[in-house]
Amino acid sequence: MKVSVMQPALGFLVNLGRFLSKSKHIKSKKDYENAIKYYTEALELNPSNAIYYSNRSLAYLRTECYGYALADATKALEVDKNYIKGYYRRATSNMALGKFKAALKDYETVVRVRPNDKDARMKYQECNKIVKQKAFERAIASDETKKSVVDSLDIENMTIEDDYTGPKLEDGKVTLKFMKEMMDWFKDQKKLHRKCAYQILVQVKDVLSKLPSLVEITLKETEKITICGDTHGQYYDLLNIFKLNGLPSDTNPYLFNGDFVDRGSFSVEVILTLFGFKLLYPNNFHLLRGNHETDNMNQMYGFEGEVKAKYTAQMFQLFSEVFQWLPLAQCINNKVLVMHGGLFSEDGVTLEDLRKIDRNRQPPDSGPMCDLLWSDPQPQNGRSISKRGVSCQFGPDVTERFLEQNKLDFIVRSHEVKAEGYEVTHSGKCITVFSAPNYCDQMGNKGAYIHLRGSDLKPEFHQFTAVPHPNVKPMAYANTLMQLGMM
16 A cells, blocks of 8 residues: 555656756756755655656756755765766766866766767766866966966057957046946947957956955945845846946945856956946945856856957956955945855854955865855754855854854845845845846846945845847856756
């Protein structure tokens, strides 16, 4: 009797989970979350099925829970070491996490077992190329300070051709007129001249390098600031923010909270626009680093490929240098702390610790700098392993202790897609804001931004929906290994 009841239920759950995780027509985050739910229920009924773990791993991959995806793929192989899709899923998870050597080992297994699988061989070759490239970079690196790209540029003697009719800096400086012309130029899918792009990058590197790792500002009672979350190369949605909320100015300050690039295929346009406004209003336009302002992410999720396609590899290296100088956190009126990711893997971290972070580097795998870029909140108390495979997840008690120790009221962070564009958790003390609506053209989420006023620092949420953009798909420049519709 027990078997006869369980088997139909199990079959229903598995079929529904398979449909939701693999359907080419159903792509929203909610569908993938439902697939995870159904596979989880199926695994409770039958915890020794490698296929269920593998398929849930795929659903986790599509919701960017790479740590969970890796764990499920590993579990599938523990259940059945001959299950080849398990190796494929684990390789994809490790690639997403930037663990290229581990990924290569699994791709080798797939190719050995399936030598005629063209897709597997292509991914193996691409991964092998990345591993060799990384080894080469380590080999030529020295303990000496690496020479900056800036030192090899001769911007003054770069020629702007007569047939270029686009915006130009005025006497080498960014002006409001230039910014308006550049935004319209980008809107028409035209490319800023490389000389102008280099001028912006060199100048903004100088501005950012003079800032502390923790920026501290004070809003007067009559002043407000707009905080935006991830924009991820969605240039036309960025323009919509400015349309709805006004262009940045000294009287309309903004804070963009990281993840300006990758995934969306207009990342160059987004970041040059943001950098331009930083130069125009250095004291009232603020930028913080996200986990995607890093080399590994840019290599996998499109920004490096986009810069190389629109400009050169040298320009990408300069972007990389500039990203390393982006501040990591911002404190407003000594009461609100803003960072891209979240709080820390250990208690006891103070604002003074954040001020002391040497940020001019690629982020480490652990520690406060890593946590600021990568961690996520969770509803239950305590800490747990990150769904992303990097940093941790922190509970309301962790938030409460941190705020109390540092005499803060609440934190604002980004880093996660939210259906409404924002989410308030931890009894109002942890706020998430995400500003890329219909993320990757498939999530169906709203975008949002926050107003904070100096008079009361009470967050006011403003939502918006995605606007049309040219027919260039997200991830158009991403590494081919991140095309997840495999096997």
